[in-house]
Amino acid sequence: MAIIIKMRELVQDNWRLLEGGADGALPEVPADGDIIVPLALWQARRDKLLAHPGRVGLWLDSHEGPEAVADDLAGFGLIAINFPKFTDGRGYTMARLLRDRYGYRGELRAIGDVQRDQLHYLARCGFDAFALKDGQDGRAALSAFADFSEAYQNSVERPQPLFRRRWAIAGEGMEWS
Amino acid sequence: MYLYDEIDQRLVDERVAQYRDQTRRYLAGELSEDDFKPLRLQNGLYLQRHAPMLRIAIPYGELSSRQLRRLAHIARAYDRGYGHFSTRQNLQLNWPRLEDTPQILAELAEVQMHAIQTSGNCIRNITADHYAGVAADEIVDPRVWCEILRQWSTFHPEFAYLPRKFKIAVNGALADRAATRFHDIGLHALRGPDGEIGFRVLVGGGMGRTPILAPVIREFLPWQHFLTYLEAILRVYNRYGWRDNMFKARIKILVKERTPERFREEVETEWLHLKDGPATLTAAEVERVAGRFIRPTYERLPATDAVFESARATDRAFSRWVERNVAAHRVPGYAAVILSLKKTGVPPGDATAGQMDAVADLADEFSFGELRVTHEQNLLLADVRKCDLRTLWQRARVLGLATPNLGLLTNIIACPGGDFCSLANAKSIPVAEAIQRRFDDLDYLHDIGDLDLNISGCMNSCGHHHAGHIGILGVDKQGAEFYQISIGGSQGVDASIGKVIGPSVSQDEVPGVIERLIETYIARRDSEHERFIHTVRRIGIEPFKEAVYGDHHQDARARTRQLAVA
Numbered sequence: 001m002a003i004i005i006k007m008r009e010l011v012q013d014n015w016r017l018l019e020g021g022a023d024g025a026l027p028e029v030p031a032d033g034d035i036i037v038p039l040a041l042w043q044a045r046r047d048k049l050l051a052h053p054g055r056v057g058l059w060l061d062s063h064e065g066p067e068a069v070a071d072d073l074a075g076f077g078l079i080a081i082n083f084p085k086f087t088d089g090r091g092y093t094m095a096r097l098l099r100d101r102y103g104y105r106g107e108l109r110a111i112g113d114v115q116r117d118q119l120h121y122l123a124r125c126g127f128d129a130f131a132l133k134d135g136q137d138g139r140a141a142l143s144a145f146a147d148f149s150e151a152y153q154n155s156v157e158r159p160q161p162l163f164r165r166r167w168a169i170a171g172e173g174m175e176w177s
Numbered sequence: 178m179y180l181y182d183e184i185d186q187r188l189v190d191e192r193v194a195q196y197r198d199q200t201r202r203y204l205a206g207e208l209s210e211d212d213f214k215p216l217r218l219q220n221g222l223y224l225q226r227h228a229p230m231l232r233i234a235i236p237y238g239e240l241s242s243r244q245l246r247r248l249a250h251i252a253r254a255y256d257r258g259y260g261h262f263s264t265r266q267n268l269q270l271n272w273p274r275l276e277d278t279p280q281i282l283a284e285l286a287e288v289q290m291h292a293i294q295t296s297g298n299c300i301r302n303i304t305a306d307h308y309a310g311v312a313a314d315e316i317v318d319p320r321v322w323c324e325i326l327r328q329w330s331t332f333h334p335e336f337a338y339l340p341r342k343f344k345i346a347v348n349g350a351l352a353d354r355a356a357t358r359f360h361d362i363g364l365h366a367l368r369g370p371d372g373e374i375g376f377r378v379l380v381g382g383g384m385g386r387t388p389i390l391a392p393v394i395r396e397f398l399p400w401q402h403f404l405t406y407l408e409a410i411l412r413v414y415n416r417y418g419w420r421d422n423m424f425k426a427r428i429k430i431l432v433k434e435r436t437p438e439r440f441r442e443e444v445e446t447e448w449l450h451l452k453d454g455p456a457t458l459t460a461a462e463v464e465r466v467a468g469r470f471i472r473p474t475y476e477r478l479p480a481t482d483a484v485f486e487s488a489r490a491t492d493r494a495f496s497r498w499v500e501r502n503v504a505a506h507r508v509p510g511y512a513a514v515i516l517s518l519k520k521t522g523v524p525p526g527d528a529t530a531g532q533m534d535a536v537a538d539l540a541d542e543f544s545f546g547e548l549r550v551t552h553e554q555n556l557l558l559a560d561v562r563k564c565d566l567r568t569l570w571q572r573a574r575v576l577g578l579a580t581p582n583l584g585l586l587t588n589i590i591a592c593p594g595g596d597f598c599s600l601a602n603a604k605s606i607p608v609a610e611a612i613q614r615r616f617d618d619l620d621y622l623h624d625i626g627d628l629d630l631n632i633s634g635c636m637n638s639c640g641h642h643h644a645g646h647i648g649i650l651g652v653d654k655q656g657a658e659f660y661q662i663s664i665g666g667s668q669g670v671d672a673s674i675g676k677v678i679g680p681s682v683s684q685d686e687v688p689g690v691i692e693r694l695i696e697t698y699i700a701r702r703d704s705e706h707e708r709f710i711h712t713v714r715r716i717g718i719e720p721f722k723e724a725v726y727g728d729h730h731q732d733a734r735a736r737t738r739q740l741a742v743a
Binding site: 092100117124125154155 | 184187188191192194195199207208212215216298328329331332333334335336337338339340412415416420450454455456458459461462465
């Protein structure tokens with residue numbers, strides 16, 4: 001059982017991440033339990049997974065995309081996006097596509113090389129769960145969500161850009177100019 | 178000059194706090210070298226040959242005298258009393274201590290400055306025509322659009338970890354003084370049939386290992402769609418740009434591999450989803466940003482000034498400086514003045530803290546307290562009264578900032594090169610100096626006329642050698658420093674990429690090679706009005722090759738002929 005960050009709190013997590021072999025072999029599907037399956041496994045064993053007694057989540061690697069599973073998205077217990085390295089920024093765009101374009105509203109989890117200093121950007125792109133890389137101080141990392149109190153751009157977190165919100169902000173007594 | 182509002186200021190302050198904590202964790206061993214690296218880079222900090230290098234952002238090159246004084250103070254207090262103005266209109270400090278960088282950023286934030294995204298694989302400092310707002314051929318003032326882009330690109334959550342760095346330039350005049358065709362995105366502000374503002378969008382230009390002139394992706398993008406269209410471009414790049422090979426990771430390779438037509442289709446398809454969405458610009462926002470710019474309140478002056486004209490007619494040195502370093506202004510009675518950072522013996526673009534303070538004083542006295550950094554690494558006082566030109570010239574001369582060589586061969590663009598930069602293959606600064614010493618006869622220089630000579634210490638092309646009429650590139654030849662010479666590059670509307678003339682030469686040989694190129698030009702030009710670049714375009718590089726390599730070259734051709742016969 002692992003500790004992850006979810007809705008900006010540390011929580012226990014029971015999901016089991018299934019990974020394929022280095023040779024491309026698909027992982028075995030366990031008899032029960034909540035599982036997060038790679039895209040290739042979902043595509044190969046969709047019927048079997050639909051009958052799985054536990055919940056089924058999907059994880060996408062950074063070179064994959066949501067297009068392939070657009071019709072299945074609502075059925076997943078969660079969607080995870082893998083960051084092989086934190087400098088591989090494809091997952092940010094993928095998250096925005098899932099949220100903004102495909103209307104995915106369930107849990108969106110960042111997995112892989114996930115660290116404190118990326119949480120702010122990840123959250124703004126629509127991630128609401130974070131499985132930090134081993135060795136990270138989860139409690140200390142929570143403060144990263146408060147690194148910035150405003151943002152210029154529209155994002156999943158703030159659907160309107162600052163320039164469309166200034167008037168509203170001003171209403172709360174803040175300088176808008 | 179754009180003035181921050183409360184939110185602009187708060188974001189920069191919060192960035193300082195974030196970086197201060199990251200640096201603390203790094204120094205405490207809580208953050209590894211590898212994990213800290215991308216974070217410090219996005220705050221402008223490189224680890225260089227001798228010490229860290231801090232690159233401070235000067236958005237679209239505009240500075241107030243107060244900001245310049247703060248830069249002088251920082252150079253004095255935290256560095257060795259000088260700084261280097263770069264081709265991205267930024268300022269680089271070569272000797273700060275890593276431990277001091279959070280404090281330096283805090284001091285910058287106090288004067289509405291920062292080092293955000295001046296390095297790293299993200300959207301970098303936006304550059305523009307340094308004559309913005311004063312040029313007679315201007316269609317649209319690019320600075321408002323640059324500031325809108327600065328805000329949009331600052332901490333953009335989706336594009337902080339791109340495949341590679343990303344550079345945007347905006348030009349709003351008939352002439353292109355922002356080298357837009359060499360950028361990841363080049364934007365030409367123009368006006369549509371009904372006078373409405375829009376942009377020609379060029380994508381996928383660049384220098385480096387694979388120099389490419391950016392193709393046009395869209396001829397006219399109405400201003401409302403400015404941000405959504407750029408997001409579509411960045412999104413396609415972020416998803417599909419190469420990430421496993423650094424040399425193929427710039428957007429130019431993606432555009433080239435997909436072809437500009439296909440790339441355009443992909444962008445337009447993506448854009449359909451973003452178009453008319455929340456990031457669509459409003460007239461109120463454009464007005465708001467424009468309204469935060471402090472603009473000079475010009476006096477009503479006659480177009481010509483008698484004292485200035487007579488000084489110009491009688492004083493040869495002054496008139497030479499006016500001819501080269503003073504540009505026309507759209508407002509009668511005013512002129513724009515280049516303060517040259519290209520004095521022989523001083524590394525191109527370098528300024529001491531004392532010079533910075535003095536230039537700040539000049540800006541206060543003669544140019545509404547503002548100045549600009551040009552991408553050719555000089556400083557510009559944009560709004561000087563013609564009647565003040567002579568006094569200004571005398572003051573600039575004392576400061577060593579009146580070298581009358583703008584546009585001439587000795588106005589060399591050069592990167593810091595092997596003396597400072599850990600990426601460099603070869604030194605740039607001593608090569609620039611040797612050339613400046615060889616061409617120290619002003620009459621000869623003026624006779625040669627307009628000639629851009631650019632030097633890069635390595636393939637990364639920070640010295641824009643591909644765009645030089647003469648380009649010099651430092652290369653490594655079995656551990657020794659050599660220089661490859663190219664000719665025929667150019668950066669304007671008719672931009673072109675220089676062609677290599679032959680095998681690289683040693684450092685000692687460079688000035689001689691340049692001399693032979695110039696002699697060939699003088700001998701072959703069709704009149705004294707034909708400039709070097711036009712002669713090269715007219716007669717090709719062969720005659721220049723012959724002049725430089727002579728016998729060598731003929732030997733090689735003879736061998737080829739023999740081989741062909743055999």
